[in-house]
Amino acid sequence: MGKPERLNILVVGVGGQGLITMSNTLARAALLDGTKALVAETHGLSQRGGSVEVHVRLGDVYAPLIPEGGADVIVALELIEAARAANNLKNNGTIVANDRIIRPAVPNVEVPEREELLEYLKQFTKTIYLVDAYDIASKVGSTLSQNMVVLGTLMGTGLLEGFVSIKAVEKIISTLRRAELNLEAFRRGLTDFQRI
Amino acid sequence: MASKHKLLAPSGTTRLLMGNEAIARGAIEAGVGFVAGYPGTPSTEIIETLATVAKDLGIHVEWSTNEKVALEAVYGAQLTGVRSMATMKHVGLNVAADPFMTLAYTGVIGGTVVVSADDPNMWSSQNEQDNRYFGLKAYVPVFEPSEPGEAKELVKLAFQFSEEVGHPVLFRSTTRISHVRGPVVFGETPKNITNKGVFKKHPERFTVIPAHARKLRGELIERWETIKEKIPKLEPFNRIENPGHKTAILASGLAYAYTKESLRMLGIENKVTLVKIATPVPVPEEQILQAAENAEKILIVEELEPVVEMQVKNLLYNVDKTIEIHGKDYVPLIGELTLNKVLNGVARIVDLKFSVPSKRFSNTTIKLPPRPPAMCPGCPHRGTFYSLRRAVNKARVKPVYSGDIGCYSLGVLPPFREQDTIIEMGGSIGLANGFAHTLEKQVPIAIIGDSTFFHSGVTGLINAVYNSAPQLIIVLDNRVTAMTGEQPNPGTGINAVGDPAPLIKIEDIAKAVGVEYVDVFDPFEIKDGTDAMYKALKYVLENKKPALVIAKRACALEIDRVAKRKGVETPMYQVISEKCTACGVCYNAFTCPAIMVEEDGKAVIDESLCTGCGVCAEVCPFDAIVKTRDGDPEWYELWNI
Numbered sequence: 154m155g156k157p158e159r160l161n162i163l164v165v166g167v168g169g170q171g172l173i174t175m176s177n178t179l180a181r182a183a184l185l186d187g188t189k190a191l192v193a194e195t196h197g198l199s200q201r202g203g204s205v206e207v208h209v210r211l212g213d214v215y216a217p218l219i220p221e222g223g224a225d226v227i228v229a230l231e232l233i234e235a236a237r238a239a240n241n242l243k244n245n246g247t248i249v250a251n252d253r254i255i256r257p258a259v260p261n262v263e264v265p266e267r268e269e270l271l272e273y274l275k276q277f278t279k280t281i282y283l284v285d286a287y288d289i290a291s292k293v294g295s296t297l298s299q300n301m302v303v304l305g306t307l308m309g310t311g312l313l314e315g316f317v318s319i320k321a322v323e324k325i326i327s328t329l330r331r332a333e334l335n336l337e338a339f340r341r342g343l344t345d346f347q348r349i
Numbered sequence: 350m351a352s353k354h355k356l357l358a359p360s361g362t363t364r365l366l367m368g369n370e371a372i373a374r375g376a377i378e379a380g381v382g383f384v385a386g387y388p389g390t391p392s393t394e395i396i397e398t399l400a401t402v403a404k405d406l407g408i409h410v411e412w413s414t415n416e417k418v419a420l421e422a423v424y425g426a427q428l429t430g431v432r433s434m435a436t437m438k439h440v441g442l443n444v445a446a447d448p449f450m451t452l453a454y455t456g457v458i459g460g461t462v463v464v465s466a467d468d469p470n471m472w473s474s475q476n477e478q479d480n481r482y483f484g485l486k487a488y489v490p491v492f493e494p495s496e497p498g499e500a501k502e503l504v505k506l507a508f509q510f511s512e513e514v515g516h517p518v519l520f521r522s523t524t525r526i527s528h529v530r531g532p533v534v535f536g537e538t539p540k541n542i543t544n545k546g547v548f549k550k551h552p553e554r555f556t557v558i559p560a561h562a563r564k565l566r567g568e569l570i571e572r573w574e575t576i577k578e579k580i581p582k583l584e585p586f587n588r589i590e591n592p593g594h595k596t597a598i599l600a601s602g603l604a605y606a607y608t609k610e611s612l613r614m615l616g617i618e619n620k621v622t623l624v625k626i627a628t629p630v631p632v633p634e635e636q637i638l639q640a641a642e643n644a645e646k647i648l649i650v651e652e653l654e655p656v657v658e659m660q661v662k663n664l665l666y667n668v669d670k671t672i673e674i675h676g677k678d679y680v681p682l683i684g685e686l687t688l689n690k691v692l693n694g695v696a697r698i699v700d701l702k703f704s705v706p707s708k709r710f711s712n713t714t715i716k717l718p719p720r721p722p723a724m725c726p727g728c729p730h731r732g733t734f735y736s737l738r739r740a741v742n743k744a745r746v747k748p749v750y751s752g753d754i755g756c757y758s759l760g761v762l763p764p765f766r767e768q769d770t771i772i773e774m775g776g777s778i779g780l781a782n783g784f785a786h787t788l789e790k791q792v793p794i795a796i797i798g799d800s801t802f803f804h805s806g807v808t809g810l811i812n813a814v815y816n817s818a819p820q821l822i823i824v825l826d827n828r829v830t831a832m833t834g835e836q837p838n839p840g841t842g843i844n845a846v847g848d849p850a851p852l853i854k855i856e857d858i859a860k861a862v863g864v865e866y867v868d869v870f871d872p873f874e875i876k877d878g879t880d881a882m883y884k885a886l887k888y889v890l891e892n893k894k895p896a897l898v899i900a901k902r903a904c905a906l907e908i909d910r911v912a913k914r915k916g917v918e919t920p921m922y923q924v925i926s927e928k929c930t931a932c933g934v935c936y937n938a939f940t941c942p943a944i945m946v947e948e949d950g951k952a953v954i955d956e957s958l959c960t961g962c963g964v965c966a967e968v969c970p971f972d973a974i975v976k977t978r979d980g981d982p983e984w985y986e987l988w989n990i
């Protein structure tokens with residue numbers, strides 16, 4: 154099987170987790186490697202702790218949005234959001250998720266168990282990668298770099314081969330603020346994950 | 350600094366730019382000299398971006414008090430020959446509609462572009478009005494790009510076109526142009542830009558008294574004919590691809606991107622004639638007639654309203670052409686376009702069996718908690734809503750919360766539910782001006798933000814005094830326009846480009862227009878805030894006059910960002926587990942997102958989210974939340990800007 158013409162990456166999480174920085178880093182790296190990239194974000198209201206979705210499309214793409222049910226990869230910075238987005242995953246798609254649950258700030262909210270969420274995700278694909286980005290990022294020096302850990306894991310899975318190289322991503326990260334720390338977080342993410 | 354370099358990269362550079370940044374770059378390449386606007390998603394970043402380079406380039410960039418003021422400023426600037434641009438979100442053009450309509454009558458001297466960023470699907474808006482209709486209504490041509498890269502080129506063209514025909518151009522973006530990032534190729538920037546000019550008097554043209562306006566109306570219609578002739582020549586933005594096929598698809602703006610990809614996915618790119626439209630008003634008649642010549646069927650793909658469809662049907666009727674035309678019957682009217690919707694329509698017009706992807710079903714379901722946007726940790730609005738509820742209870746009144754648009758709109762959600770109406774900017778005091786005279790047993794409480802007050806609350810307030818409309822007005826003054834990303838406003842003390850500016854105090858305005866009861870409180874102090882609003886309510890009930898109180902505290906998002914950047918240490922709070930009774934007041938009634946719940950129901954503070962505001966310590970009935978570290982003195986100063 155040859156390289157697909159386009160790759161649809163749906164990035165989900167909670168407002169404030171750095172989804173947009175992560176998605177832009179990926180897209181800028183793609184451009185460095187000569188791959189066309191489009192990133193669509195929905196912000197405004199959703200900045201404030203709400204669910205956030207960013208569509209990253211690579212390759213032969215014109216439309217800014219991934220079709221419903223057309224995501225090749227779901228990258229989740231939080232597990233409830235991974236579950237919310239899961240029905241957009243293609244058959245045999247891949248989920249890359251931060252192994253973390255963030256309680257919505259809603260009165261008397263019932264939060265599902267981690268196991269329950271993982272079981273649910275498994276219905277959509279056999280290929281799920283988990284990374285404890287919170288823990289890794291804390292050890293590296295700032296929980297704010299969780300997004301870079303997860304980006305590392307996405308690159309570590311090899312899914313983006315032919316679209317974006319690890320080298321290009323590292324090059325872009327080194328132009329960001331707190332580059333050292335973010336690079337370290339990214340590199341840890343490349344290998345410190347597990348497939349479940 | 351980084352953003353500055355980004356927009357000023359040399360000609361030939363390819364950059365990943367957001368649509369709004371691309372529009373900003375296009376305006377720079379066109380030599381714009383004057384830019385004014387009012388924030389509003391998804392338009393805001395155009396001015397935010399330009400503001401970072403304004404001083405280097407000599408462009409005047411401002412946040413005006415509202416869209417009408419912005420467009421009027423642009424009106425004046427272009428009359429001196431300076432290329433000018435106004436930016437706003439779609440509903441902003443409703444506010445600016447009055448000068449907009451007349452702009453078409455007088456025409457323009459300097460190239461004039463009005464950017465309207467529409468919001469199909471209402472991601473951050475109260476409606477999804479299609480502002481291309483404004484073009485039809487006002488006789489103003491509408492330019493609509495298909496992607497960020499084209500947006501840059503098209504803005505540049507819009508300025509040239511506007512100046513050439515002496516007429517304004519309405520540049521219509523949407524959320525999926527403005528907030529999409531894609532590759533943009535930089536072009537040349539002019540060596541010198543014109544930012545000063547001369548006003549040449551011409552009262553027959555610029556004073557629209559009826560006698561002059563009647564003549565101008567005739568000239569407008571003449572100019573419109575010229576514009577219609579020039580529009581098809583705007584190639585390659587308007588163009589025909591693969592002419593001669595039996596099926597023709599006309600796609601306007603962003604719809605072109607969806608249509609193009611659909612055709613490729615279906616493998617029929619070479620079997621269909623595609624007309625790409627960048628000017629939905631007026632439509633490029635030449636290309637459309639050419640496509641219709643051999644076509645047996647036409648599909649029109651456009652987002653929201655059938656603006657192109659109506660014109661095309663009209664055009665073909667006028668040339669006696671009978672042909673099968675589909676538009677809104679094949680591609681939905683409501684909501685934004687998706688590939689799924691367009692694939693469906695395109696497959697249907699070519700009679701292709703194609704299983705359009707759709708969301709998948711799962712065997713088991715799971716109950717996922719909703720995650721609506723919430724007020725940030727440390728948001729002063731939370732304290733105000735918490736105290737207001739207490740004040741209302743204490744005064745034993747039945748409130749009607751006349752709400753408004755801003756971060757405080759989130760007060761509509763539980764547990765607060767303290768927004769009973771939210772209509773449009775300024776509507777809080779506006780509607781309360783009616784409630785005040787017709788309610789018998791309920792009391793109107795108008796709740797409005799500082800930016801919204803300057804935008805359109807002031808006129809309503811003057812009306813409340815003049816027409817004696819008893820109401821409690823609460824101004825949530827967080828010192829910035831927070832909802833759209835913390836832009837400065839007349840109460841902030843700085844302007845769009847970061848220079849110090851006169852700070853206009855809302856309490857001074859209220860007193861000056863004759864409000865006799867004016868008070869200011871700190872929303873971080875629950876007891877003081879409750880007292881302040883209780884007393885003001887009593888005043889309204891007893892004196893039958895309006896009272897205005899101001900909850901003054903800077904936006905937490907802003908302070909937290911500055912504190913982090915400067916490395917200023919914030920205070921730290923902790924829940925003493927032994928004292929916590931798991932009552933839930935802090936996480937269920939106060940709902941700070943930084944407060945988490947343990948399995949036994951006890952509260953715990955997430956230090957990575959806590960801003961150190963300390964209000965939770967005040968609301969805890971059991972004194973179980975204590976300060977474990979004090980903040981730097983500088984931290985306290987930051988809040989008092």
Ligand SMILES: Cc1ncc(C[n+]2csc(CCOP(=O)(O)OP(=O)(O)O)c2C)c(N)n1
Nearest residue numbers: 388389754755756798799800801830831832
């Ligand atoms: C006519 C119009 N222009 C712009 C907007 C976009 N908008 C929504 S809320 C808001 C300002 C809110 O600022 P403020 O009143 O200070 O409240 P805050 O968000 O700071 O609490 C703006 C500009 C709009 N909805 N309508």
